[in-house]
Every structure is written in structure tokens, then in C-alpha cells.
Amino acid sequence: MRRIPVEYLIPGLKVGYPVMDGQGRILINAGTILTSVMINRLKKLKYSWLYIYDGKDDFTEAFVISEMVRRRALNVVNNLYQDILQERYFAIKVANYREQLKEIAAEMLAELLDKKGFLLDLYDIRNLDDYTYFHSVNVALLSMATALKAGFKHDEIINLGISGLLHDIGKTQVPWTILNKPGKLSPEEMEIIRLHPEKGGEIVSRYLNFGSSVVQGVIQHHERLDGSGYLQGLSGDKIHKFAKIIMVADVYDAMTSKRVYRDPIDPKEVYEFVLALGGGEFDLNTVKSFASSIAVYPVGAKVLLNNGFEGIVTGTPVGFPDRPVIRVIADNGRPVEPYYLSLAEEYKLMVTKIVLYPEVANESIVQILTQR
Numbered sequence: 001m002r003r004i005p006v007e008y009l010i011p012g013l014k015v016g017y018p019v020m021d022g023q024g025r026i027l028i029n030a031g032t033i034l035t036s037v038m039i040n041r042l043k044k045l046k047y048s049w050l051y052i053y054d055g056k057d058d059f060t061e062a063f064v065i066s067e068m069v070r071r072r073a074l075n076v077v078n079n080l081y082q083d084i085l086q087e088r089y090f091a092i093k094v095a096n097y098r099e100q101l102k103e104i105a106a107e108m109l110a111e112l113l114d115k116k117g118f119l120l121d122l123y124d125i126r127n128l129d130d131y132t133y134f135h136s137v138n139v140a141l142l143s144m145a146t147a148l149k150a151g152f153k154h155d156e157i158i159n160l161g162i163s164g165l166l167h168d169i170g171k172t173q174v175p176w177t178i179l180n181k182p183g184k185l186s187p188e189e190m191e192i193i194r195l196h197p198e199k200g201g202e203i204v205s206r207y208l209n210f211g212s213s214v215v216q217g218v219i220q221h222h223e224r225l226d227g228s229g230y231l232q233g234l235s236g237d238k239i240h241k242f243a244k245i246i247m248v249a250d251v252y253d254a255m256t257s258k259r260v261y262r263d264p265i266d267p268k269e270v271y272e273f274v275l276a277l278g279g280g281e282f283d284l285n286t287v288k289s290f291a292s293s294i295a296v297y298p299v300g301a302k303v304l305l306n307n308g309f310e311g312i313v314t315g316t317p318v319g320f321p322d323r324p325v326i327r328v329i330a331d332n333g334r335p336v337e338p339y340y341l342s343l344a345e346e347y348k349l350m351v352t353k354i355v356l357y358p359e360v361a362n363e364s365i366v367q368i369l370t371q372r
């Protein structure tokens with residue numbers, strides 16, 4: 001399979017992995033042949049990427065979290081947001097979100113524990129309007145993987161997951177027009193946005209009855225270790241350990257995804273940016289645990305190596321975040337019979353470039369899908 005930007009899709013391509021929306025509903029199933037109507041709809045809904053079948057089904061195993069669990073998590077978060085947005089506070093008890101959140105966080109942990117061979121690679125085939133729901137689930141997963149690496153106890157990791165799922169719930173109290181403003185925010189608008197951690201903390205304690213750790217993770221997720229964050233400008237160990245993790249996961253996921261005001265940033269650059277903040281804005285040990293739990297290069301992405309090879313990332317083994325396994329497809333521009341190469345075992349080889357959007361245009365999509 002290949003990750004292909006939506007603007008380069010053409011009718012006739014076969015979808016490799018289901019496309020879901022922010023409620024966890026399947027919009028297009030795997031195996032579907034794309035039509036121009038579907039492509040236009042995906043563009044309208046502002047999806048950035050799709051997985052396209054290219055004759056090889058070689059990385060589904062690398063998705064640490066199953067499609068089912070991800071869909072369920074999106075569904076719970078989305079329903080809760082909708083009930084709060086529409087001020088159906090009575091529904092929070094009726095639907096028993098408290099239990100639903102606990103269950104889904106436990107399921108997410110079970111999957112992280114189950115897939116020990118691969119580093120966390122986020123299924124980021126998501127649309128722009130549903131950003132908050134996808135982001136919440138990703139932040140929870142990234143936080144939980146980090147805590148697992150850092151040796152947290154399992155019940156703590158579940159609570160951290162809940163805190164991650166809810167970290168931005170206070171955004172339900174911020175007008176949509178401010179949240180989705182493409183341009184620069186005015187100081188007044190900034191003030192309003194900056195209230196979301198506190199408002200979120202209120203919702204989490206008052207309506208969902210979660211304890212202090214879950215609440216602190218939400219309230220403090222925009223604090224920074226050097227005191228430069230908000231709301232309170234806390235620093236160092238005054239910041240709760242959940243917030244120390246959630247802030248890293250939050251920044252990483254926000255930077256790697258498309259936003260109303262910019263395109264996604266190269267995942268390798270984001271990875272290095274986050275590493276560089278360790279010991280400054282971020283807690284150093286947290287950043288170390290984070291950096292060793294996630295895959296730098298997304299599966300399905302095309303990468304170039306220092307010896308001129310081109311390949312498709314098929315998974316990243318634990319212990320080697322920036323040394324994925326790749327399916328080699330070309331050698332200095334000449335197509336080759338595909339074979340697999342583990343960069344964890346080839347120390348002289350390294351990825352020099354990840355091919356995101358513009359370069360794909362240079363490559364014929366038909367060629368991508370037939371030859372390799």
C-alpha cells in the first residue's frame with residue numbers, strides 16, 4: 001500500500017485501508033475502486049491522505065491499533081463532544097461516558113501491549129473538520145505509548161489515556177469561528193482559546209467525575225516545563241506527570257497533521273523539533289520515552305536513502321525509531337524487482353528524504369500502482 005495525497009488520486013485506484021470520519025463511521029471500505037464522485041467528496045471533506053493498494057499488502061500488521069478500537073474511540077469522543085456542545089448534560093450520565101472512556105482506554109492499552117514488535121505509527125487518514133476527534137484519540141495513544149515506555153503502572157496508563165482523550169474537551173466552550181479561523185488570532189480571541197484547559201478540567205471533574213490526575217492532565221496540558229506555558233505558568237515538577245506527557249503528544253500530533261492554516265510538516269522534522277525541546281519546554285525523560293515509542297516515518301510513505309534507493313516504509317521495529325523496514329522499489333531512478341530491507345540491520349544506509357506531496361506529482365500514479 002501507499003500513502004497518496006488526496007489531490008493526486010485518480011478514478012480507478014483501489015482503496016487499501018478504510019476511510020473513516022470523526023465519528024468512527026466507515027466512509028469508504030478497503031477494496032473499493034475510487035470514482036471521481038468519491039474523490040471529489042474526499043476533497044470536499046478535506047482529507048489529506050489515503051492508503052492506496054499497490055499490489056502489495058505489506059504493512060497492515062504495522063498498525064499498532066486496530067481499525068475497530070480506533071473507530072470505537074472516535075465514536076465515544078465524538079458523542080461526548082456533541083452532547084456537551086448541545087448542552088445535553090443529562091446525557092452524560094445516561095450514556096455513562098465515564099465507563100465508556102475507561103473501557104476504551106483499557107482496550108487501547110491492551111492493543112499497545114499486544115503489538116510489541118512495532119513502534120506506534122498513527123493511522124492519520126483523517127479529515128480537517130473532524131480534527132479535534134482524531135487529534136484526541138491520537139494524543140491518548142501517543143501518551144499511553146510514552147507512559148508504557150516510561151514504566152507507568154497499567155491503571156495509571158488507563159487514566160492517562162482518558163486524560164488524553166479529554167484534553168481538549170474545553171474547546172466545546174470556544175466559539176467554532178475562533179477555533180477554525182484560518183488567519184492570525186487577535187489578542188482577545190487568543191484569550192478565549194487559552195481558557196479551554198480550565199473549562200475542560202471543569203467538565204472532566206463536574207460532569208464526568210474523574211479524579212485529580214485525569215483533571216490535572218487536562219488543565220495543565222498547555223503548561224511548559226520552563227514556565228512559558230499557560231494557564232498558570234507552572235514550571236518543573238509543579239506540573240503533573242500526566243500533563244508532562246500530554247503536552248508532548250499534543251504538539252507532535254498537531255504539527256504532523258494538516259490544519260486550517262497550514263499543511264502537515266515533515267514527520268522527521270517534527271520528531272527532531274520535539275526532541276530539541278526536551279530539557280527546555282518539555283521534560284527530558286518524557287521526551288526520551290516519547291521518542292523511543294513512535295515511528296519517525298509513516299508506513300506507506302516513500303523515502304529516499306543515502307545510496308540512491310527509493311522505497312516504501314512498511315513498518316518500524318522497536319528500538320529503531322528512524323530505521324524502518326522498507327520495500328525497495330528503485331535504485332537511482334531505475335525500477336527494481338521489489339525486495340525488503342531492514343535499515344535496523346543496514347547501518348550504512350539511512351533515510352535522507354521523505355517524499356510528501358509535491359514530489360508525488362513527478363511520479364505517474366499509474367506507474368506507482370502497476371509496477372510496484
Ligand SMILES: [Fe+2]
Nearest residue numbers: 167168221222
Ligand atoms: Fe489544547
